[in-house]
Amino acid sequence: MKKDKLSRKEREQLQRRAEILQAALELxxxxxxxxxxxxxxxxxxxxxxxxxxxxxxxxxxxxxxILMQTxxxxxxxxxxxxxxxxxxxxxxxNFLKTxxxxxxxxxxxxRLYFSVSGAGVSFNVRRGLETELRSFYxxxxxxxxxxxEKGIQKKIFRPLDPYYLALALDSISNAFLFCWMExxxxxxxxxxxxxxxxxxxxxxxxx
Amino acid sequence: MKKDKLSRKEREQLQRRAEILQAALELxxxxxxxxxxxxxxxxxxxxxxxxxxxxxxxxxxxxxxILMQTxxxxxxxxxxxxxxxxxxxxxxxNFLKTxxxxxxxxxxxxRLYFSVSGAGVSFNVRRGLETELRSFYxxxxxxxxxxxEKGIQKKIFRPLDPYYLALALDSISNAFLFCWMExxxxxxxxxxxxxxxxxxxxxxxxx
Amino acid sequence: MKKDKLSRKEREQLQRRAEILQAALELxxxxxxxxxxxxxxxxxxxxxxxxxxxxxxxxxxxxxxILMQTxxxxxxxxxxxxxxxxxxxxxxxNFLKTxxxxxxxxxxxxRLYFSVSGAGVSFNVRRGLETELRSFYxxxxxxxxxxxEKGIQKKIFRPLDPYYLALALDSISNAFLFCWMExxxxxxxxxxxxxxxxxxxxxxxxx
Amino acid sequence: MKKDKLSRKEREQLQRRAEILQAALELxxxxxxxxxxxxxxxxxxxxxxxxxxxxxxxxxxxxxxILMQTxxxxxxxxxxxxxxxxxxxxxxxNFLKTxxxxxxxxxxxxRLYFSVSGAGVSFNVRRGLETELRSFYxxxxxxxxxxxEKGIQKKIFRPLDPYYLALALDSISNAFLFCWMExxxxxxxxxxxxxxxxxxxxxxxxx
DNA sequence: AATGAATGAGCGTTCATTCAT
DNA sequence: CATGAATGAACGCTCATTCAT
Numbered sequence: 001m002k003k004d005k006l007s008r009k010e011r012e013q014l015q016r017r018a019e020i021l022q023a024a025l026e027l028x029x030x031x032x033x034x035x036x037x038x039x040x041x042x043x044x045x046x047x048x049x050x051x052x053x054x055x056x057x058x059x060x061x062x063x064x065x066i067l068m069q070t071x072x073x074x075x076x077x078x079x080x081x082x083x084x085x086x087x088x089x090x091x092x093x094n095f096l097k098t099x100x101x102x103x104x105x106x107x108x109x110x111r112l113y114f115s116v117s118g119a120g121v122s123f124n125v126r127r128g129l130e131t132e133l134r135s136f137y138x139x140x141x142x143x144x145x146x147x148x149e150k151g152i153q154k155k156i157f158r159p160l161d162p163y164y165l166a167l168a169l170d171s172i173s174n175a176f177l178f179c180w181m182e183x184x185x186x187x188x189x190x191x192x193x194x195x196x197x198x199x200x201x202x203x204x205x206x207x
Numbered sequence: 208m209k210k211d212k213l214s215r216k217e218r219e220q221l222q223r224r225a226e227i228l229q230a231a232l233e234l235x236x237x238x239x240x241x242x243x244x245x246x247x248x249x250x251x252x253x254x255x256x257x258x259x260x261x262x263x264x265x266x267x268x269x270x271x272x273i274l275m276q277t278x279x280x281x282x283x284x285x286x287x288x289x290x291x292x293x294x295x296x297x298x299x300x301n302f303l304k305t306x307x308x309x310x311x312x313x314x315x316x317x318r319l320y321f322s323v324s325g326a327g328v329s330f331n332v333r334r335g336l337e338t339e340l341r342s343f344y345x346x347x348x349x350x351x352x353x354x355x356e357k358g359i360q361k362k363i364f365r366p367l368d369p370y371y372l373a374l375a376l377d378s379i380s381n382a383f384l385f386c387w388m389e390x391x392x393x394x395x396x397x398x399x400x401x402x403x404x405x406x407x408x409x410x411x412x413x414x
Numbered sequence: 415m416k417k418d419k420l421s422r423k424e425r426e427q428l429q430r431r432a433e434i435l436q437a438a439l440e441l442x443x444x445x446x447x448x449x450x451x452x453x454x455x456x457x458x459x460x461x462x463x464x465x466x467x468x469x470x471x472x473x474x475x476x477x478x479x480i481l482m483q484t485x486x487x488x489x490x491x492x493x494x495x496x497x498x499x500x501x502x503x504x505x506x507x508n509f510l511k512t513x514x515x516x517x518x519x520x521x522x523x524x525r526l527y528f529s530v531s532g533a534g535v536s537f538n539v540r541r542g543l544e545t546e547l548r549s550f551y552x553x554x555x556x557x558x559x560x561x562x563e564k565g566i567q568k569k570i571f572r573p574l575d576p577y578y579l580a581l582a583l584d585s586i587s588n589a590f591l592f593c594w595m596e597x598x599x600x601x602x603x604x605x606x607x608x609x610x611x612x613x614x615x616x617x618x619x620x621x
Numbered sequence: 622m623k624k625d626k627l628s629r630k631e632r633e634q635l636q637r638r639a640e641i642l643q644a645a646l647e648l649x650x651x652x653x654x655x656x657x658x659x660x661x662x663x664x665x666x667x668x669x670x671x672x673x674x675x676x677x678x679x680x681x682x683x684x685x686x687i688l689m690q691t692x693x694x695x696x697x698x699x700x701x702x703x704x705x706x707x708x709x710x711x712x713x714x715n716f717l718k719t720x721x722x723x724x725x726x727x728x729x730x731x732r733l734y735f736s737v738s739g740a741g742v743s744f745n746v747r748r749g750l751e752t753e754l755r756s757f758y759x760x761x762x763x764x765x766x767x768x769x770e771k772g773i774q775k776k777i778f779r780p781l782d783p784y785y786l787a788l789a790l791d792s793i794s795n796a797f798l799f800c801w802m803e804x805x806x807x808x809x810x811x812x813x814x815x816x817x818x819x820x821x822x823x824x825x826x827x828x
Numbered sequence: 829a830a831t832g833a834a835t836g837a838g839c840g841t842t843c844a845t846t847c848a849t
Numbered sequence: 850c851a852t853g854a855a856t857g858a859a860c861g862c863t864c865a866t867t868c869a870t
């Protein structure tokens with residue numbers, strides 16, 4: 001076994017784990033947590049039920065794992081996007097572009113995510129997870145708000161409440177992205193459009 | 208039986224039906240569809256389980272009924288709001304004010320509604336319902352978009368895509384309303400704020 | 415509904431409950447707690463599985479109920495036997511006779527009982543029950559010991575430790591009863607034999 | 622391979638087998654057959670699960686083996702005790718002393734044994750084992766009875782039914798031993814007490 | 829020979845739904 | 850017409866056993 005490298009066995013294990021997660025993601029995002037049985041996941045993942053329980057303590061843990069993976073992926077990618085070089089305008093543009101990319105590449109996870117933390121509605125998951133997801137979301141909005149605040153100080157943006165600005169940008173981009181993704185033909189995803197609408201004409205101070 | 212008038216029996220039936228719906232709404236919005244049993248609903252509504260099945264074919268129909276009622280209430284109230292007298296600006300303001308009022312008065316239904324159709328995610332309900340709800344939503348957005356279009360023609364609003372404008376207003380108002388409702392103390396619902404932010408300073412053409 | 419009388423429905427319910435208990439007793443005493451499934455009990459009782467859960471919270475409660483019923487039946491009958499009129503000798507004889515009768519009439523329960531509290535061995539039942547059963551047993555032995563003590567004071571019995579005397583009588587009678595019950599032909603149950611052996615010739619003071 | 626001598630490999634195998642049996646005994650006697658998994662035994666014995674199956678056909682065989690070992694140990698030791706030199710009185714005293722010693726030294730096995738064959742109750746084990754254990758027990762009682770018979774002929778013991786005498790001695794000694802073992806402080810194991818109570822004062826003919 | 833990951837039958841339990849009363 | 854006891858399919862999960870390595 002070479003150092004810094006996983007053994008073949010370990011690699012295979014990770015692969016299997018990923019296959020289970022993928023099968024579960026597909027089913028959960030299609031039919032919802034309660035309408036998918038462990039048996040069903042096992043069949044799709046081509047494993048026996050018992051094998052699922054070797055990788056995940058129970059159904060809920062499997063569900064949590066999927067959601068947390070997505071949440072962390074988005075959180076880290078979007079946090080990073082907000083720290084890129086350039087002025088605040090560039091950072092927000094970068095945030096938006098990254099978000100679009102993540103949405104399109106992770107549409108299943110996104111749908112699943114919104115079914116849980118979607119609109120402040122809880123249940124489905126027995127406490128805790130939802131709180132954790134909410135926390136990721138809040139931190140991200142705060143970071144975005146901080147960028148807006150700095151931009152407002154620098155007179156790059158109009159002097160609006162930065163928190164509501166962040167909330168607005170986030171909710172509008174969600175709405176547009178879902179709109180585009182539901183009708184990929186009629187509404188091709190167009191980050192430039194978002195940029196144009198939200199920056200050039202609306203939020204930016206007239207130069 | 209006289210026309211336009213319900214017999215005592217019919218009135219009682221409607222009353223019972225409404226009581227069941229109310230009990231179910233409270234439970235569903237609190238604990239989620241799958242975590243509420245028909246028995247539980249029956250107990251809260253003070254009926255026998257069998258009685259529930261006299262009024263609703265099955266659990267799902269009961270659920271659908273609640274959601275459709277909410278959808279229709281919102282649809283008709285908001286459609287009407289968009290047809291009020293006054294110019295397009297007044298109509299959109301009216302739409303917004305009515306929406307806030309509806310949200311606050313029907314918070315349980317709203318939470319339930321968003322857990323289903325939240326972000327284009329479709330489950331809990333086996334096909335159909337979601338499509339129907341979506342249709343109500345789309346029609347409303349179209350009506351709002353038509354008002355924006357007229358307003359743009361009249362130079363009341365800036366020349367932006369009216370559909371995206373409608374989508375944006377709707378999603379931002381949702382986000383703000385949920386934000387306010389989650390922290391009623393820190394974020395008191397303030398329709399004037401929405402009006403100020405979205406009309407006076409953003410969407411309206413500078414006069 | 416007449417006072418002091420159960421309604422037909424209540425009587426039927428008690429009957430059903432008793433049928434389930436009987437079916438469970440037969441199976442548990444034959445195959446042991448862990449080798450009997452709720453489905454099996456349901457089939458033998460000619461009910462659906464769900465019905466069992468209407469009467470008993472879960473499998474363990476059903477098991478407990480059987481054991482506690484037996485324990486209380488034995489406890490009350492044997493306590494009463496020790497309080498009958500007559501001298502201490504008569505009381506102990508009465509105890510013995512009652513015990514033989516109870517054993518023969520409740521052989522299934524007795525077998526089940528001994529498989530749990532049998533020989534100081536615990537498990538099978540998750541704590542609590544075993545302690546409770548043990549307590550019933552201990553109280554009975556104490557009562558028997560008290561009778562022996564009184565008898566010793568009155569010089570009816572030899573001056574031996576009354577607690578050990580009680581323990582001895584109990585264990586010997588158990589052994590004989592099981593021996594007789596296993597070979598009902600070769601060893602017909604004979605309370606007179608126990609009486610003769612244990613009282614006339616062994617424990618009684620020579621007169 | 623030399624006769625009468627085990628190769629290193631064979632010795633190692635026996636050692637492993639014994640280690641597995643010991644681990645299983647500890648767990649079974651602590652938690653009961655059904656509450657111990659093969660995995661658990663494997664972990665305690667520090668072997669892989671598969672290895673357990675190299676030594677024992679299945680879980681039940683492993684269980685049987687433990688019980689049969691105990692049964693044979695007790696059978697041979699107690700049989701031998703009954704054949705010691707000296708008169709019948711000495712033999713029975715020896716039986717009793719040996720039994721006490723065996724109980725105390727093998728308390729785990731004893732508890733396990735009594736949970737199975739405790740009071741003629743037969744389960745946990747699917748037929749067969751119980752019969753076999755019963756047979757060992759019966760043979761031992763027969764041997765003890767034979768000693769009593771001889772002693773009665775020699776007028777060492779009172780003229781009671783030797784079989785019931787054997788049964789009585791066995792059951793009383795069991796009861797006392799369990800009583801002592803459950804409260805080792807309040808009831809120290811005292812073979813002299815048994816001897817005094819059952820021989821000097823009760824079963825022995827007055828000399 | 830030893831391993832332990834994978835298996836899947838079978839468990840206890842729930843709850844939407846029915847139907848005799 | 851209202852009732853609620855009865856139903857049984859389906860669930861999540863466990864663990865004795867196997868077999869490729």
